[in-house]
Structure formats: C-alpha cells, structure tokens
Amino acid sequence: MVRTVDPEKHAAKRRAILDAAAECFARDGFEKTSTADICRAAGISSGSLFHYFPSKRAVFVGIFEADTAENEELLATAVEMADPWEGVLAVVARMTSAIVLPGVVRLILEAAAQAARDPEFNELIRSNDDLMRVGLAGLVERGVRTGRFSPMLSPADAGNWIVALVDALLSRASLDPDLDVEHEQAVLRQLLTRILGPSE
Numbered sequence: 001m002v003r004t005v006d007p008e009k010h011a012a013k014r015r016a017i018l019d020a021a022a023e024c025f026a027r028d029g030f031e032k033t034s035t036a037d038i039c040r041a042a043g044i045s046s047g048s049l050f051h052y053f054p055s056k057r058a059v060f061v062g063i064f065e066a067d068t069a070e071n072e073e074l075l076a077t078a079v080e081m082a083d084p085w086e087g088v089l090a091v092v093a094r095m096t097s098a099i100v101l102p103g104v105v106r107l108i109l110e111a112a113a114q115a116a117r118d119p120e121f122n123e124l125i126r127s128n129d130d131l132m133r134v135g136l137a138g139l140v141e142r143g144v145r146t147g148r149f150s151p152m153l154s155p156a157d158a159g160n161w162i163v164a165l166v167d168a169l170l171s172r173a174s175l176d177p178d179l180d181v182e183h184e185q186a187v188l189r190q191l192l193t194r195i196l197g198p199s200e
Helices: 007-032 035-042 046-052 056-080 084-100 104-117 119-145 155-175 181-196
Strands: none
Touching: 007 035, 007 046, 007 056, 007 104, 035 046, 035 056, 056 084, 056 104, 056 119, 084 104, 084 119, 084 155, 084 181, 104 119, 104 155, 119 155, 155 181
C-alpha cells in the first residue's frame, strides 16, 4: 500500500526544520553546525531530516529558497495595492523587519560568507537580490506613470538604491547591537521620500 503524503503537513514540517536550522546556523555558523545539531533543535531523528533534505547544505539553501518565495508573495501583494507608495513602504518594512528578529542579521552575514565559497548558492542570493530590485523598480515605474512619484532617479536606479539602503541598515545592525532600529527605519523612510518624491 502506497503511503499518501499530506502536502500541508509536509510543508509545515519542512518549515519547522528550516526554522530550527536557521537558529543553529545563526548561532554557530554553517561550518560548525552539524546535522545532529539541526535534528536536536528540530526534535527529529536523522532519518526524518534526510527524508526532507538530503544534506546540511540543502537545509541551508532551503532557508533562502523559502525567503525568495516569501519575497515573491510580498511583491505580488505590493503590486496589487492601489497606491504604489504604500506598496514600496510595505516591501521595505518587510525587508527591514528582519533586523529586530534574533539571529537574523547573523544569518544574513553567514549567507554572505557562504555565497563567497559556493557559486550555486551565490546565484540564489543574487537572484533574490535581483527579484527585489526589479520588483521595487516596477512599483516606482507605476508610481511615475500615475503621477504618484516624481523621483530624482530612474525607476531602475531607485530600485537599486532602495535595496542598497536596506542592505546598509542591515550592515549597521550587524556592527551595532544597540542600534535604535525604529529611529533608523524612520530615517530610511525620509530618504525614500526624498528619492521618490511621493505626491501628497
């Protein structure tokens, strides 16, 4: 008898493993984290882990594949918003919300380190970056077309710089554990206002 798999339960279990692994990678780094560490954190056996992921690297990659999928959903939602300015703010809020989550900044730094060593993983990170830049550029272009924005930059350049500013904020957070995140997010919004020139 063939055992059927409940897609929702399978996806939920996979997500739980990724969440547990993300904490391990953020705390100890990719190299020092073992599959045993991941299993212990997720409360599963090694057999269960390998049912979902063939290797430690596959788990690590899966974390960022899930992030890409979430970003695709985020951009799709932003595009449907009537006001492109609100769409841009929603995307930026989601991108910067990671700063206040424990371990997320360290995980991002670990991803950067792995991308320097792993060309295939680097391509995944670059694709996600391209997704955000192009998606934001599309929102800016719609804002210009509808008269909502009077940007100082082209839509493509605006998209690039919005992502660059978010990356800069993440970098600051990695260096300064006492960073006033709310203040920096408010400053970022002021900069976006200058860059995009949203009409009242």
